[in-house]
Amino acid sequence: MQRRTHSSFLVAAKPRLADIISRLKPHFDYISVLATDDRGISYFALPGETRTTEPMWVQRGFVFRAQRGGKVAEYACAVLPGASDSSGPASAVATFTSSAANTIRDRLDALLADPSLIEFPQIPDEPAVAEYLGEIEEDPFTADPESILRRLAALRERITDGKTVVMAQARYECVDVSRMFLSPNRSLAQSFLWSQAYLFGVARRGQMSKMSYQPASGRKGLEILKNIEASVPRLAKELSDLLDAAPMEPGEYEVILDPDMAGTLAHEAFGHGVETDMFFKKRARAIEYMGKRVGSDLVTMYDGAAEVDQTGSFLFDDEGVFASKTLVIDKGILKSGISDTLSALALNIPRTGNGRREAFSHKAYARMTNTYFAPGSSTLDEMIASVKHGWQLSRLNSGMEDPRNWGIQLICMVGREIKDGKFTGRVASPIVCSGYVPDVLSKVSMVSGDFELGGSGACGKGHKEYAKVSSGGPYVKTSMRLG
Amino acid sequence: MMIQTIREAIASINANESVKIADWRLVERAISRQERYYIASRAEQARSVDDRSYTLTVYVDSAQSDKKFRGEATISLQPSLSKAECAAKIRQAAVAASKSHNSWFALPEPSAPKVVLPVSGFEALSPADQVEVARAALFSAAAEFEGSARINALELFITREQRRLLNSRGIDYSSVLWRGYSEFVVEADSPSGTVELFDDIEFSEPDPARLASSIATRLAQVRDRARAAPMPQLRGLPVILRGKEAEEAFAWFYGNSRTETVYSKSSAFEVGKSVQGSAPVAEPLDLWAEPAIAGLPASAAFDSDGFALERTEVIAQGILKTLTGSVRHADWLGLQRRGAFPLFSVSPGSMPLEVMHASPYLEPVMFSDFQLDSVTGDFGAEIRLAYYFDGKKVTPVSGGSISGSLGALCASMRRSVETAVTSRARCPVALMLTGVTITGNT
Numbered sequence: 030m031q032r033r034t035h036s037s038f039l040v041a042a043k044p045r046l047a048d049i050i051s052r053l054k055p056h057f058d059y060i061s062v063l064a065t066d067d068r069g070i071s072y073f074a075l076p077g078e079t080r081t082t083e084p085m086w087v088q089r090g091f092v093f094r095a096q097r098g099g100k101v102a103e104y105a106c107a108v109l110p111g112a113s114d115s116s117g118p119a120s121a122v123a124t125f126t127s128s129a130a131n132t133i134r135d136r137l138d139a140l141l142a143d144p145s146l147i148e149f150p151q152i153p154d155e156p157a158v159a160e161y162l163g164e165i166e167e168d169p170f171t172a173d174p175e176s177i178l179r180r181l182a183a184l185r186e187r188i189t190d191g192k193t194v195v196m197a198q199a200r201y202e203c204v205d206v207s208r209m210f211l212s213p214n215r216s217l218a219q220s221f222l223w224s225q226a227y228l229f230g231v232a233r234r235g236q237m238s239k240m241s242y243q244p245a246s247g248r249k250g251l252e253i254l255k256n257i258e259a260s261v262p263r264l265a266k267e268l269s270d271l272l273d274a275a276p277m278e279p280g281e282y283e284v285i286l287d288p289d290m291a292g293t294l295a296h297e298a299f300g301h302g303v304e305t306d307m308f309f310k311k312r313a314r315a316i317e318y319m320g321k322r323v324g325s326d327l328v329t330m331y332d333g334a335a336e337v338d339q340t341g342s343f344l345f346d347d348e349g350v351f352a353s354k355t356l357v358i359d360k361g362i363l364k365s366g367i368s369d370t371l372s373a374l375a376l377n378i379p380r381t382g383n384g385r386r387e388a389f390s391h392k393a394y395a396r397m398t399n400t401y402f403a404p405g406s407s408t409l410d411e412m413i414a415s416v417k418h419g420w421q422l423s424r425l426n427s428g429m430e431d432p433r434n435w436g437i438q439l440i441c442m443v444g445r446e447i448k449d450g451k452f453t454g455r456v457a458s459p460i461v462c463s464g465y466v467p468d469v470l471s472k473v474s475m476v477s478g479d480f481e482l483g484g485s486g487a488c489g490k491g492h493k494e495y496a497k498v499s500s501g502g503p504y505v506k507t508s509m510r511l512g
Numbered sequence: 513m514m515i516q517t518i519r520e521a522i523a524s525i526n527a528n529e530s531v532k533i534a535d536w537r538l539v540e541r542a543i544s545r546q547e548r549y550y551i552a553s554r555a556e557q558a559r560s561v562d563d564r565s566y567t568l569t570v571y572v573d574s575a576q577s578d579k580k581f582r583g584e585a586t587i588s589l590q591p592s593l594s595k596a597e598c599a600a601k602i603r604q605a606a607v608a609a610s611k612s613h614n615s616w617f618a619l620p621e622p623s624a625p626k627v628v629l630p631v632s633g634f635e636a637l638s639p640a641d642q643v644e645v646a647r648a649a650l651f652s653a654a655a656e657f658e659g660s661a662r663i664n665a666l667e668l669f670i671t672r673e674q675r676r677l678l679n680s681r682g683i684d685y686s687s688v689l690w691r692g693y694s695e696f697v698v699e700a701d702s703p704s705g706t707v708e709l710f711d712d713i714e715f716s717e718p719d720p721a722r723l724a725s726s727i728a729t730r731l732a733q734v735r736d737r738a739r740a741a742p743m744p745q746l747r748g749l750p751v752i753l754r755g756k757e758a759e760e761a762f763a764w765f766y767g768n769s770r771t772e773t774v775y776s777k778s779s780a781f782e783v784g785k786s787v788q789g790s791a792p793v794a795e796p797l798d799l800w801a802e803p804a805i806a807g808l809p810a811s812a813a814f815d816s817d818g819f820a821l822e823r824t825e826v827i828a829q830g831i832l833k834t835l836t837g838s839v840r841h842a843d844w845l846g847l848q849r850r851g852a853f854p855l856f857s858v859s860p861g862s863m864p865l866e867v868m869h870a871s872p873y874l875e876p877v878m879f880s881d882f883q884l885d886s887v888t889g890d891f892g893a894e895i896r897l898a899y900y901f902d903g904k905k906v907t908p909v910s911g912g913s914i915s916g917s918l919g920a921l922c923a924s925m926r927r928s929v930e931t932a933v934t935s936r937a938r939c940p941v942a943l944m945l946t947g948v949t950i951t952g953n954t
Contacts, residue, residue, distance in 0.1 A: 075776055076775070077844065078612070078614040078615075079612040079614065080585070081586070081605070081612070082585070088590075089593075090563065090590070101556075103559040105559065105560075106562045106563070107562065107563045107564045107565065107591055108591045108592050136560060139560075140558035140560060143548075143555060143558045145548075145553065145555045146556075147557075174607065174611045175611035178612060195777045231777070233777075237888075237920070238778075238888045238919070239888055240885060240887045276917075311706075312697060312708065371556065390545075390561045392549065426883060427883050429881030430880075433707070433708050434707055434896075436894055438879075438893060438913070440883050440892050440893075459892055460915075461892035461893065461913040461951070463880075463911070463913050463953070491667075491712070492712050493695070510953060512892070512912070512914070512951025
């Protein structure tokens, strides 16, 4: 295993940032800075071409947060004021003057003058010094680009037969996350790498096209490609099956959700629904159900960046709060929300380390990390055998929450029919799964002992603010409306 | 200064390294943004952002058996990079580009713009006034709305982006783009509790009427959601898609008419053939690629390669006439370069809304999240609010879902006479499909 290192840019910038914070401290009730230096690389093998780019997550910059009289403002910048382009960290430290602090103070003062700002309780600044360095097996930054492109090209060529599968593309990308949080009393640093890879295929018959994919992800390096390489025969068969898929006959069915679908149910149903900034806006019905039943005894659900290792894991969030593991639902009883700092302060509830940003230039919101159902005691075979007429659902396409009105939408690409405990061979696609969240969770009748997290996607807040998350858990049997 | 650093690094690599950068393209973006996060009428916090970034693509050529190849790699260069860091990143990109051996293509040469973009009205306003003019317009709709519906939360972003595009062939274009964006949640009280609807709007002008209208429309709809009935089981009813969902359906045709998708075979469309299948077509489609539409922030005189854009007919009477998209894929397909357009338009249909609404229909106006697969055309979504007309009266309904495949249903597609600007297009405000699977929740 290879241990990551902190960004040399952040290490070099730390004295200057600490100096700025100490100069700003007398002017505000609270002051902090989050500095980011996330680098990354993406490799694509497409029909007729290969390409190297960078993921959308690559960033380097600073966000200063200030509080005065309860009001909160943030100023984000790619370059510290006064630092000229290409001056570099060493010269930046040497040429530091109080002008940077003064400019940042002026920006924050102007923002805090807005009379419409809400007054929050004092943001805590408990003393803490900590760091985290992740580990990987195969470092994508030192690997030969040609070998990676060849591996990806071979993947897409293996699955493209020109008859059924007419097009395929393979993609690998990684982000080397490096973050530093400084305030008068806190000094935190973390660096780790996550990767994700996909193999997409398109099958075609006449004018009809069907698509499916195989993802892999984790706080790992190039080693995740092995999972994709092993999945090619299964994906090829799935694409072939999809060409014979029929539309779903609308109705209420027993369903077995695979870990990806089940995890997305958790994410959409009670992940977004317990983000406490939604409580603060009175947009989440969950606040009225704390301590009350929202699912069957088999439903236990967690969110947390701590204690599991996937793409949503970290040491501290983007507000400098340590990660935790939150028990959201315990045997069907709603227990707790996941919080960002401001909503936690406003609601007088614990800070759970869920304040996350898409980038330094974006606001922190209450966001999920790794969201999952706890495993149960059934086996998948037992679950299939128990179905009278229903569907096993897989290949999630998307999910959407409705925290106030508790509707749920999951769209998946593959449904396999089960009758009298056996697969019939019928396939349906696409499938819109919907229902009323408490109904869906109260009908959870079996939960498998499996546990699998997937983190190849991203979670938005509304239509933007993408954060890297994972979700999953076991197979879950329930009942949903399919169409 | 950063641009000079990048030029010097490229020159140094070409002078001293075995890998030579044959061509390059650089985009500089300097962004200033004001942000407000309102809960009811008060702001949770105020933010401002000063961001700058450089996106560099380097092209490295190779040859084999008299055939030329070109590889490429794209990197971001942050303004805080030192000269040494900058040079190292470009060197790594050049090495990565040298490992790709794609068919050769030429970068666009300098040319005059073929469209002129208007200067935004935001340009003359101070940062505080930029926020205030948009805030006032958005909140005015709530103040004037008669009924119990109201704004729960509203986020407002006013971004000024100064963009400069350069390449090694001599292109050097500068432009200023304004992007206003607001996400908002409106709510209303119902006998079973408060209900809400969520929407967003993009704008490039401080256009009070358009901004207020976007809020007013959703306020009226959330009032209807508060009294909506559960959606009954409905079979065989025409479905009328509105606004953004209609635009997304039209965008499927546009996306499958791009050089990239046809070259990669993810699109099954062929130039000269029908895009609406072989069955009799109710209303053949006409679609244009558009460089600019008034009020839309994505308007651009040049595409990301620096190719000058000019309005282009893509689909006429249901037949694919021309592909637009990246110039390299146009070259590889042996087609004339048209460029990659940010926007499109669709001609009005022949059916006025009044006529669409004369017979029984289901008209969803808000989904949980309408999903239309860009490759397969499969679509589906849970309905948060729809209007159901049974032939006698219109009833607001909620719950249930629709699903279908546009490729299979597009022959039956009918378009409204009325058109409007949405987020990426000017197109008919309504699109009627028959054969959609409707799932009720009763």
